[in-house]
Amino acid sequence: MSVLVIAPHPDDEAIGCGGAICLHSDRGDRVVVVFLTSGELGLKKVSRERAWAIREQEARAAARVLGLADTIFLRLPDWSVGEHLKKGAALLSPILKREHPGLIYLPHASEWHPDHQAAWPLVKRALSSVRPERFPTLRSYEVWTPLAAWDQVQDISTVMPRKLRALRAHRSQLDGFDYVAAVKGLNQFRGALAGRCRYAEAFGEAEPHRPSRHSSRTKP
Amino acid sequence: MSVLVIAPHPDDEAIGCGGAICLHSDRGDRVVVVFLTSGELGLKKVSRERAWAIREQEARAAARVLGLADTIFLRLPDWSVGEHLKKGAALLSPILKREHPGLIYLPHASEWHPDHQAAWPLVKRALSSVRPERFPTLRSYEVWTPLAAWDQVQDISTVMPRKLRALRAHRSQLDGFDYVAAVKGLNQFRGALAGRCRYAEAFGEAEPHRPSRHSSRTKP
Amino acid sequence: MSVLVIAPHPDDEAIGCGGAICLHSDRGDRVVVVFLTSGELGLKKVSRERAWAIREQEARAAARVLGLADTIFLRLPDWSVGEHLKKGAALLSPILKREHPGLIYLPHASEWHPDHQAAWPLVKRALSSVRPERFPTLRSYEVWTPLAAWDQVQDISTVMPRKLRALRAHRSQLDGFDYVAAVKGLNQFRGALAGRCRYAEAFGEAEPHRPSRHSSRTKP
Amino acid sequence: MSVLVIAPHPDDEAIGCGGAICLHSDRGDRVVVVFLTSGELGLKKVSRERAWAIREQEARAAARVLGLADTIFLRLPDWSVGEHLKKGAALLSPILKREHPGLIYLPHASEWHPDHQAAWPLVKRALSSVRPERFPTLRSYEVWTPLAAWDQVQDISTVMPRKLRALRAHRSQLDGFDYVAAVKGLNQFRGALAGRCRYAEAFGEAEPHRPSRHSSRTKP
Amino acid sequence: MSVLVIAPHPDDEAIGCGGAICLHSDRGDRVVVVFLTSGELGLKKVSRERAWAIREQEARAAARVLGLADTIFLRLPDWSVGEHLKKGAALLSPILKREHPGLIYLPHASEWHPDHQAAWPLVKRALSSVRPERFPTLRSYEVWTPLAAWDQVQDISTVMPRKLRALRAHRSQLDGFDYVAAVKGLNQFRGALAGRCRYAEAFGEAEPHRPSRHSSRTKP
């Protein structure tokens, strides 16, 4: 299976679905992460280009830990994804055509950060221009805003150490607050609630309303 | 597979998921419909008991067309399901224990009728007291309020004649307006949008937020 | 009476309110359709200019069937209306001044397509700059997302054949799925529910909250 | 025309639509107010029966000022209307049959008080059992929670003194805070915004989604 | 200061605001917990009375750890608080009069469990009948549904061991899943996000809309 992960900034992929990515890649699925921005506003006092270089290098280091097949950087302006949906969708469309993913991970719609909120409109637009034969399954992940309503949990206990290593690869981001502790805390909460697993990731749906022609056909 | 259909009144089961029921029963699934009320307010100028007798008889006639394994009548008061959640859940719980359904159909949460809106709180309560080992999949159907956001469509072209026959079995309800035409219209709309099918039923999710312990475990 | 129809793309006018338009023009009302985009993304493998030519020609053919007094093409970029509200409102304002419509039809706010969602913000902005003496009545129509809550239905049985002919005039759009069947299905559903009419269109309100100075004065 | 006003407690009718009532009765419309409760919790240290007597007497005094044709007291328990929808609807139904109102005023759905929130479910239920040939127009009024989105304003400048006199007739309620000042303030705000009128009442819609069979038919 | 905690079931007080309670009681605040139900459905195969005895004893053991001044058991039926608002408010009102709390903790409105959702309507009703001179501050806590939007966090690192001891005092509830791990995980997530604290509790507002007469007066 081909899996696509939409990450507004480097580190969102590890925080939100790093465990699921490990499990996918261990199963032999091809997992590609598309970074909408390269997070230049997450670094102070360096040029945009320098910030890109640093964060993309970190993202590639994290990618090796997660077992990604590829990382793609769209370099939309940080904090302004919502104002560049057209450009973003134009950049994403050929990737959708090439990868034709069966499953797409993206941030959920109630995330606090406007770039996270912009992910689904951007993906929706790209999907509409591509019109894939088979509409991919959409799974939304949580970064810093917990999902109030979730749909599925994924036991990630066995790959938690790798997830945390991937997280730590984004080292320029680690000094604001202890976000390894934050991620461990939330994943432990999800795991304990789900029952009998130490760490879990929770997922919701991106948007239940599918475009015409693309509603999934159920078997009875 | 065991399938449970929650119908607030006789005829909701045929309108909302009559096609899906036919396909289930043709596949050999055991399908049971639980009627929350027996729709006594849908008949004028007869006693409640007489109304129950008429509508339950019609429901059983429809059941034969749909291929149901069983029909169960809880006889909650029509238009007052929301005020009898405790009693309704107490009546539903042993049925859940006996049938342990893998899939439950029920009206969606935005339906106009308050009895339809009350279906999910009632089912949620019953499920919580039963605590099934495996939490059933929930699929919500549309009666007279179209789903603005839907999740899945089911091609029911092959069984549409049977669905309509089941609908017509609820004959005491047919004189208000041409509801065979209404149902055919909506199912044709769903089918055409889905592409390449004449008639379809659309389904949403009952509520994405699962109780602790019951979130479905995904495979990566 | 002067009636204005806001259509994000050619064919939305026919799908959403083609029947109402026929009835208006038959009564002698002046009906003008403003197409926000000329739907260039609805045609694959042709230049934007070529796509415009094709779809505008189809729109004019449909206009003749519907009895329109005029068609106006704003040529905002397809799928990007929301990013061009200022330009769109600037183009719409002189039309509002010239036509001073008593009634405006536009897509409802919960439509799936972002261009449909952008119609009301665009119209609201243009109305605010024009400040008409008499604020027009707003009526929102449904395209592919059914209105969950509707306000009025219009019996269009007598003009249904013309509506369908107008629909078929948009011939470049007809091969994706059977959208004549879709439209017939939904209009039949609306008609049957309304009672005693074969086909109907349903309408909601664009936004109940009127700007200061423009709330409609009721008679007691 | 026959007009029905649903007031959860004595004084809501005067606060929310006292001006409109005056204008209706001056035009010769028959206006009847149905009080869901007689507001026994609004009086401290008297028996329920004594409180009923006092407040109903005040309501009848206000009625004479407003020009009501009749006042009807359902005496549902104060603060518990939502738990007595069945009984309330059963009491309201014969009134609907007798009065067959063309217009019904009731509190809007976002009012803070749970009895106000319960008014629409109660009316909806009664209307559904009665199934009037012609579905009445519904107009929702504001008591202490201003309508964030309003639909219509009614100039009540000429009858404002009478509205205030009716308000003051509910004298047992006047000592909590200066609610004549509150009502004058809000009506002045509505009037000034509407332009060129000193006092106005604002109204919204009770619920745009009409039951099947009852959607109002528009003329094109 | 007098602090009141509304807990739908024994253990909600410890999970949702056990840390804050410890800090309050350490400061000398008088903290009283009102248990709406005694959680009889949380114990299988024992009589209601036996379940009450067990869970109330556990609640009193937890109370000693938390330093509560008092525990009060209203014994409303478990899972049915929403159907007993009148009775519950009547039981709560004298407690409000006696304690006149300056601060009330209660579950937030989006909690999954219907008894948690019913807490605010019950408190609102009791407050309205009591009409306290000074309206208390309301703080809503999270049990198993994380707050998607939170307002304040409370560093509870120093009292976390006591909170966990109080949690473990509800021993009849501990075997379903590892809820000590769940609580530790969520509090660690809140603490890490807040920055520089190991464990924290997050709080939202119960309902921003205050009744007339009770809006808090701000200082400029």
Next chain:
Amino acid sequence: MSVLVIAPHPDDEAIGCGGAICLHSDRGDRVVVVFLTSGELGLKKVSRERAWAIREQEARAAARVLGLADTIFLRLPDWSVGEHLKKGAALLSPILKREHPGLIYLPHASEWHPDHQAAWPLVKRALSSVRPERFPTLRSYEVWTPLAAWDQVQDISTVMPRKLRALRAHRSQLDGFDYVAAVKGLNQFRGALAGRCRYAEAFGEAEPHRPSRHSSRTKP
């Protein structure tokens, strides 16, 4: 204390929180108003530059009445703030750094005007880039859309004459409708409801969900 007021157009500051500003400046707080636009669309038939000159002069006259320490004009395009969030935030950020306000006033999120709706996204973005050590308190004010849910009221009786004088300083805006009457009406409504004060302003919260690192720490 340093107080910042975000006003989309000149006059919003006086309408929404002119009374609170007077009280702040009387207490010795430093109050600065940032005007997002200079309201060029509020003047007909003059050039944009001329309109800016007129309205900024009026704003400065109002500022003298209110006792402001400074007025800052960002001159974003009127009616287009939402399309210039990036530029607006870049202009606001150095102001936040310089003033480090403890309290920010801004329009509430449900205001009808799109520029008012855009205020919070703009402020949120600027705050995120600045990352203040202490996150300011946010208080949202009402202009022409009343707050349906409010959080606090401020008695402004003593400074009402000054508020109205500040309002009248925006003289180019006064001829549309009697907005002094509108403001007096709404403030009288708020004051009467709050009890024992003639005029009051009501405030809500901008958005309860704080960014990570910035949740306010409560004392127990």
